[in-house]
Amino acid sequence: MTGEVVAQFGLSPRLRQRRFALLPLRGEGSPFTDLQGRLPGDATTPADLADLISSIASVGVLQPVLVEEIDRGDGSHPAMKLAAGERRLRACRWGAVHRPDNPHFAALPAVVCPGPLSDEERRIWQLVENLARESLRPGELAAALVLDRCAVLLGKLLAGGHAVPAEVYAIDDPIARFAAMERIRGSDKTCAAPWAEVLSRLGLQLSPRKARELVRAFAEMPREVAEEMDEAKVSLHTRIRFVELRRGREQAAADIWAAVKHTGRTRLLPTALAAASADGELSAEQALEEAERVQEHADAARADKLRAKPQAQVAAVDARLVERALAALRQLLLALVQGAELGEQDRGSVALLLDQLGDVIHKGAAA
Structure with missing residues (x-):
């Protein structure tokens, strides 16, 4: 199934033009969603995104969102329509507002494809993203990489006027299929499919050297x-x-x-x-x-x-800091008990902070 879906990338002119980009989270060029009909707002509660926000704050967005670039027809900047990655977009927008000093919330990693896409193209694209988010084992990942390289090479061969026989499409083994296409390419450097281009189109955080090693081990x-x-x-x-x-x-x-x-x-x-x-x-x-x-x-x-190994000395938290924090929390609790209400954004922020604080305290106790 993975190979069939990845191979279809080479048959769509638009999908072959996809690229990796860092998109702004606000203003011109920032993505919007069909679901909301607007940009995810600052008032969106982050409580259900707490784990994702914490993850992005620590290591960044591991899987780029998918964005469809649509020409407005009036000479203005293209509209950037989100195709997949609603929760990642919301988490990054929340972080951009509330943690502006964290570089992981400075921009949104995205794979951008010229639109408009057909429903079938969008379905294939979203399916490939789901496959990419799975924890693929080395052999599976190597096969998927070679199949995607075949798709890139196929698109260039067809665009360059090279005939690709039906029997080449029918080769099941990805290594053998790529070798057959390379023989068709011959010395035509304009139709080459370098690893850097393949990895960039997939939006994978993998170096060309690592990809070559992975595929070499798979091939031999x-x-x-x-x-x-x-x-x-x-x-x-x-x-x-x-x-x-x-x-x-x-x-x-x-x-x-x-x-x-x-x-x-x-x-x-x-x-x-x-x-x-x-x-x-x-x-x-x-x-x-x-x-x-x-x-x-x-x-x-x-x-x-x-x-x-001697036991490491762990510094204790300043008692005055703890006392001030406890005093502030007691005041907040008293105000809530007496009928005061938190704003929706403040409620989400407090809930997120308390969840993170609880996690840290429990981890420390377990250690």
Whole structure:
């Protein structure tokens, strides 16, 4: 399903032109939503967005929103219509007003596509965003990246007048499909699909070098092994080591993986691969024995270090600060009990602050 949806990007002229941009949260160029018929207002209560606001404040918007750029036809700035990401937009607008010093609320990361889009194009785009928000495993992510690169390359080939036979569209394996398209491209540099362009169109925070490593490990590894490593949550770095050993000692790599898989000791895989790479005479069993020895030594050293580490001194909060905060909260509580009311925005802000304070206090107590 992922491959079919991603491949359809290359068939839409508008979707092929999508780009990554940082959009303003206010004024000209800021996005609006159909649902509200207006910009999400400052009076929107943040209580139901507390977790999202906290996350964005700490690490930023991890997944860009989707925005449709619509020409107004009067020469003015295009209208920026939100296609997906209502909660992220609201959280960022709240943060821009109430936490203006936080750089994560300075602008809204977005993937912008020229509109107007058809209902089908919008549905495909939103579906791909949902797929991108899933926690894809390395093998799945590599396949999706190659398929999207195929879509970019296909669009350029067709625009450049290159005929793409139907049998190329029918190739299931993404690596083989891309190789077939590259043969059609030949030496035509104008039709190249560089990784930087592919990643920018997807709005992924992934470097071209990392993408190349991921796809290389995927391309050189048997599909069944890639799927097994996905299930075992084997890291990309370890997969690259496996591929490197497999180039010179294919059977040794296969035997090590089979032994690790059989015993369920996947944590030994990186060290076993390193041992086998360093000593070409080691058998799979010997490599695993060496990995076990190294792991036991590392565990013992780590335990000794933890026992020897002095307890860190944690500074206490100034008692005067605590007293002033408690006094203010008591006054607020008394005013509310006596019938005073908080404004909608103040109510949301207080609720958000108390939730965050409670989380910090509970974490401190648990530690």
